[in-house]
Amino acid sequence: MKTRTIENVGEFGLIEFIKKHNTKPKKYHNIYIDIGDDCFSFNSHKNSKYIVTTDILIENIHFKRDWATAKQIGQKAIEVNVSDIASMGNTKPLYAFISMGIPKSTSVKFVKELFNSIKNTCNKYDIHLSGGDTVCAKDITISVTLIGVCYDKPISRTGAKNGDLIFVTGTFGDSCAGLEILSNNKKNLTVYEKNLIKKHLVSQARLKEANIISQNINVTSMTDSSDGLFKSIELLTEKKGAVIYMDKIPLSENLIKYSNKNYNKLYNYALFGGEEFELVFTINKKDKNKLEKLLPGATCIGYINNSKVTYLQNGKTKNVKYNGYKHF
């Protein structure tokens, strides 16, 4: 049987599908004109601050259809943006605008699965799919803009003070190792290799955790780790310094097994990996106990100072230089 392609159903067929299967807005979305007009329109939420982020994913740059399912690609396109919203503190993502470039030859099945996954991930966070654009392209291109509301002061990257403790959620490096395993096209994968791949393909944003801590503690600065932990630390310490205890950086059992306890490799994954959506944030040290009760999974990996960023391994200074992904 011949595969039905996007060229067969056309733009209007695609738009009809999207219309029928869209998210259902909630009352607090405060919609004035919904998707389908020249603009989407919403009433302002009194005294609130809006937060906006945008990310673009391109096939063969950010994902490969050989490795990832349509479902996983759709999830990632939303999670990466929710992660940016989360890192602003006590927030709620509200409206997603999605522009897609799709090759003519793409199967209708793939596009429907991709769209359904975007919709389901939006539903998970009560995000309303509010607008977009679909065009022809050589590679699958997904550009997402996400607008959210922040109930308190948004937490920027730059508010950390001398002496503040640096905390992180989760573990680091799994996604990067997962990508490496996929790139090497390895057969007969072990359980831990499969877990690392899974972490690469479907990382989850830490929206709930960001809400919990920022509602209860004065978080002085925060970012996510989507460009790697090293980069996150660099962003939080602009014009400041820090001491980072490398031995405290949380690593998964899967990663430790995969790297065969080769610590140089391990820290390379953990510091420069990226494509993970952990929170990296700072708090005043008086809030340490409170935080550890609120978020038992969080780990203190160091503190802010007024000098420069120093990485310590077994008490000794380690020279760490940027070794992460370059876009160009």
Next chain:
Amino acid sequence: MKTRTIENVGEFGLIEFIKKHNTKPKKYHNIYIDIGDDCFSFNSHKNSKYIVTTDILIENIHFKRDWATAKQIGQKAIEVNVSDIASMGNTKPLYAFISMGIPKSTSVKFVKELFNSIKNTCNKYDIHLSGGDTVCAKDITISVTLIGVCYDKPISRTGAKNGDLIFVTGTFGDSCAGLEILSNNKKNLTVYEKNLIKKHLVSQARLKEANIISQNINVTSMTDSSDGLFKSIELLTEKKGAVIYMDKIPLSENLIKYSNKNYNKLYNYALFGGEEFELVFTINKKDKNKLEKLLPGATCIGYINNSKVTYLQNGKTKNVKYNGYKHF
């Protein structure tokens, strides 16, 4: 001399350039956290409605670098979105979010010109460049999301009533004829051919006109003509009908000369052309005189009825079927 490419300067070189040459926000932009953090953040404008639109332009689909300069491409990327904002009525565009995919081999000169053009077009409308993403891609890809504020009720496409008059700004079909001339790769162009090409490459949004009419008249429905006049009429008459006097559709001298008064060709350009940013809108007939004083350039091309859409040429019904651009 070897051309400096984006690969040579890298992502951080590009971001540094953008930071140095960004727009300067005005007080009414109400910014809480500016570009460069995980999210951009703005304080809500009291009692306002926000409007949001998004469009994606892809090289060799929406433009060709052989035909258009970086300056023209940048302009178009902003104007197409301003046009959507304009068609909501009494509006002000405020924040632009721009994601770009750029091939590694692109010259730094081209990217800087493109960015400067985006910035200058934003400045023209007092739009603040508020966020974005730059990634590597096979073709130049520009995804723009524009957020604006609407001071009155946003004007949707669906509010026209039986008997309302249909008005348009400007003329139709030039952009489409310009694209045809470019596609045919014709040498020794006449003045009117050059003018048509110019109209294709640099159409301007009708923000000022939209503001003037919606501040003074009850505009019952409005859209822009970016997908062609025929499509605009279809959008304004969903579940309604209309009579359209084809002889009243405004055409430029350039287009009349180019089509050699072949009326079939002429109406093909004018009805199905698209890539023009004229306003197509409806008003109650009692407001006709007021409108013609406010906007002497506007033309009445027909009226809304409860039947179906009928096109009349020299008083006779003409069978007009969709013959426009298909995305897939």
